[in-house]
Structures are given as structure tokens and as C-alpha cells.
Amino acid sequence: MTKDKxxxxxxxxxxxxxxxxxxxxxxxxxxxxxxxxxxxxLEGPTIRIAQSPAEVAEASDIIITIVSDSxxxxxxxxxxxxxxxxxxxxxxxxxxxxxxxAVERRxxxxxxxxxxxxxxxxxxxxxxxxxxxxxxIMAGGERKSFERVLPLFEAMGKTITYCGPxxxxxxxxxxxxxxxxxxxxxxxxxxxxxxxxxxxxxxxxQAVAGGAAGSWQLSNLGPKIVDRDFAPGFMIDLMQKDLRxxxxxxxxxxxxxxxxxxxxxxxxxxQAAGDGRAGTQALAKVIEKLSAV
Ligand code: NAP
Numbered sequence: 492m493t494k495d496k497x498x499x500x501x502x503x504x505x506x507x508x509x510x511x512x513x514x515x516x517x518x519x520x521x522x523x524x525x526x527x528x529x530x531x532x533l534e535g536p537t538i539r540i541a542q543s544p545a546e547v548a549e550a551s552d553i554i555i556t557i558v559s560d561s562x563x564x565x566x567x568x569x570x571x572x573x574x575x576x577x578x579x580x581x582x583x584x585x586x587x588x589x590x591x592x593a594v595e596r597r598x599x600x601x602x603x604x605x606x607x608x609x610x611x612x613x614x615x616x617x618x619x620x621x622x623x624x625x626x627x628i629m630a631g632g633e634r635k636s637f638e639r640v641l642p643l644f645e646a647m648g649k650t651i652t653y654c655g656p657x658x659x660x661x662x663x664x665x666x667x668x669x670x671x672x673x674x675x676x677x678x679x680x681x682x683x684x685x686x687x688x689x690x691x692x693x694x695x696x697q698a699v700a701g702g703a704a705g706s707w708q709l710s711n712l713g714p715k716i717v718d719r720d721f722a723p724g725f726m727i728d729l730m731q732k733d734l735r736x737x738x739x740x741x742x743x744x745x746x747x748x749x750x751x752x753x754x755x756x757x758x759x760x761x762q763a764a765g766d767g768r769a770g771t772q773a774l775a776k777v778i779e780k781l782s783a784v
Contacts (some may be wrong), residue, residue, distance in 0.1 A: 497643060498551030500544045500567050500574070501558040501588070502529040502568040505614065508527055509557065509587070509647045514538055516646035521550040540643040545570070545733050553640055554584050557614075560732055561590040568598055570717040580606035583636050585643070587628075589613045589729075591736055592658035592665075595631070599657045608636045609657055613664035613766040614648065617724050625649040629667070631659035652752035665740055672771070674708045679775035681709075682716050683782050692717045712772040731758050 494517065499510045502524040514520055514535050523541045524530045528600050530540045541547045544567045553576055556567055564586055567575045574584060584602060586595060586609065599609040610632035620626040626648035630637050637653050644651045654663045681704075685695040696713045699705070715721070734755040743747040757777045766773040 494642075495552035495639070496521070496550060497549035498541075498554035498574075499523070500547055500554065500556045502533070503557070503559075503585075504618050505621045506557040507532060508618070509555075509626075512621075512624045513643060513646050516642075518643065518646070521547050523547045528568045543572035545572045545577035548574040548582065552579075552582055552644060554578065554582065555587055555643070556584065557587040557765050559588065559729075561594040564588050564590050565594065566597070569601060575601060575605065578602070578605055580605050581639060582607050583610060584608070585610045585612050585640050586612055587612050589664055589733055589736070590661060591669075592631075592661040592740060594659050595661055599632075601709075608633055608639055610636050611657055611660040612640075612644065613660055615664065615667050616648070619724070621647070627667075628652070629654050629660045629663040631655055631657050631661065631663075636747075654774045661736075662740065665733070665737045668730070668737055669748065669751045671708060672730060672734060672758075673750045675712060675771055675774055676750070676754050676757065678706075678708050678713050678779045679716065679772075681780045682713060682775060683784060686784060687782060696704070712770075715770070716775040721766070721769040721773045722775075723768060725771050726768050727758050727761050727771055727773060728767040731755065731762065731767075734758065 497513055497518045497520050499520055499522045502510060510520060510522055510533055514537055519537045521539045521541050522542055523529050548672060558564055560569055575632055595611040602609050610630055612630040613626050614626040614628050616626040624647055627650040628644050628648040629652050631654050652658050682692045685692040698711050737751055740746060760777045761773050
């Protein structure tokens, strides 16, 4: 059986290494990035650079998009020279950006008019997961579409989960962001509490990380807070985009997202202090300021 030809739109921090992993797994790729120069960083005999998302779609059986926000996905899929202008009947669009579930459903409707389908498949695991090919991928769409794109997911990720119909991938990712951000607030408070009470915060983290309080945020971001390393693995600005999506979906479903709402406000304070492009662990600085550290 011949492999599906793959198109890739959006070669940012995440997209570039994900596309490289697909090429490494032997997929023939046609790629596009809005700002020229990024695509040239991908080298190989099976990689072709296209001039528009429409051109990517014309050459591909499965088209992956990973751009910033909902309007950006709408622009590269439904806009002028977008994927929809070139997509062939039977092709599948896989959007791996983190965006609104409602926008994914609307795009799916448009694609169905072209006898195509959508899989929404946002990711977790950051740039390191993208480079190592160990991303968590949470996918929504028709099961037969999911099964067809699974070999691509296996080249980019490790924990791959089918979550149900279109939009459910994004909803699952939003649950991920509630867990991550509220947990990070707890880490920020615990480190500040330790410091103000005269504990060595690094020893505190070492003591509790292996017990019931252990978490990815504590083990990976806790030491960065202690070391005053606020370089971004995941930027506050991007987390705020995700928390806006969380709160919007929460409003629609009638969910009391008190803690996620609170972290969103604290991140507003971090952004106002000029830390929008810092890593999410800079949340600790907000708690320190409130605690007169
Ligand atoms: P990024 O480095 O800023 O890259 C964004 C990409 O989207 C760039 O290729 C950019 O093109 C393209 N783009 C944005 N708006 C566009 C538009 N209107 N038209 C055409 N292209 C457009 O961001 P990233 O970190 O890769 O994140 C991409 C997505 O993955 C986001 O939805 C983010 O929330 C999600 N995500 C990120 C991480 C992470 O750790 N970074 C983790 C999980 C999920 P240009 O080069 O021309 O700007």
C-alpha cells in the first residue's frame, strides 16, 4: 500500500520539528510557511516547498495545519489561497493547533461540502515533545479518518487518544490546560510559602515530588522558579489564549471554573508586568509580589 502524501502548513516552534519527524518516518511532504525562510530549514529529497496552503492541499492526501489561534486556522483553511481552494475529494485536514472547538466544527461543515473531513488533534508536550516525537495527541473526528491519520500521529507522538467527534480533541486539550494552569498556581504558592517560612524551596520540592503532591509542573517548573529561570518552554501569552478558550467553553456549558478563572487573572497581572513572553512559571512572580517577597 502506498503511503498517503502529506501536506504541512505552519512551521513554527511546534510545526517545524513535527514535519521533520514525518519526513524521517518516510512520508512525502509538501510544506508551506507564511514567512519565507522557515521551510528551507527542512531539507530532504521527499520535501517540496509550496507557495500557498491551496497548493499544499492540491498535492496532498492528508493536510496538517498547526498555526496560532482560531482566526489563523480560518485564514489558512478558508481564506484566499487557503486549503479549501485546493483540497481534493476524500482528503483529510488534521488541525493540530489549539483553537476553539466551535471553530473546528464550522470548518468541518465547510470541508464536508467538498467531500472531505476534519480531524482536530491538538497536542501537549511542548517543543521538546515535538522534537523528540513524544507528543500527547488528543484527536476528534470520524473514527475511520482518525485511523487513516494514525500512522502520522505515531511519527509525531507517543500518547495518542481518540476522543470522539470533531471538537472533542480541542475540548480534551482545554481540560489539559485547566489541569496544568491550576496545578502551576499550587506550585507557585507552595514555593513562595516555603521561601517565606525559611525552608530551602529546592529541598521542599525534592521531599514532596515523589509523594501524592508530585506532578509534571512541580518537577519541571518548580526548580525553574527556584533558579529564577523564566525562559519560555510555553509562553504566558499562549496560555492566556488557551485559558480564554477554556473560559468561553465553560460559559457555554455552564461550568464553575473558579480556579482556572483566577489563574487567568493572575496571568493578566504577569502580562501587565511585561512577562507575556516569559514561560508560564513566571506566574510565581505574581504570587511573590502579593506576598511581599
Ligand atoms: P509559533 O512558533 O508562534 O508558530 C506559529 C506558526 O503559525 C508559524 O509558522 C506562523 O507563521 C503560523 N501562522 C500564525 N498565524 C498565521 C496566519 N494567519 N497565516 C499563516 N500562518 C500563520 O507557535 P507554536 O508554538 O508552534 O504553536 C502553534 C500552535 O500549537 C498554537 O496553537 C499553540 O497553542 C499550540 N501548542 C504550542 C505548544 C508550545 O509549547 N509551543 C505546546 C502545545 C500546543 P509565521 O512564521 O509566518 O509567523
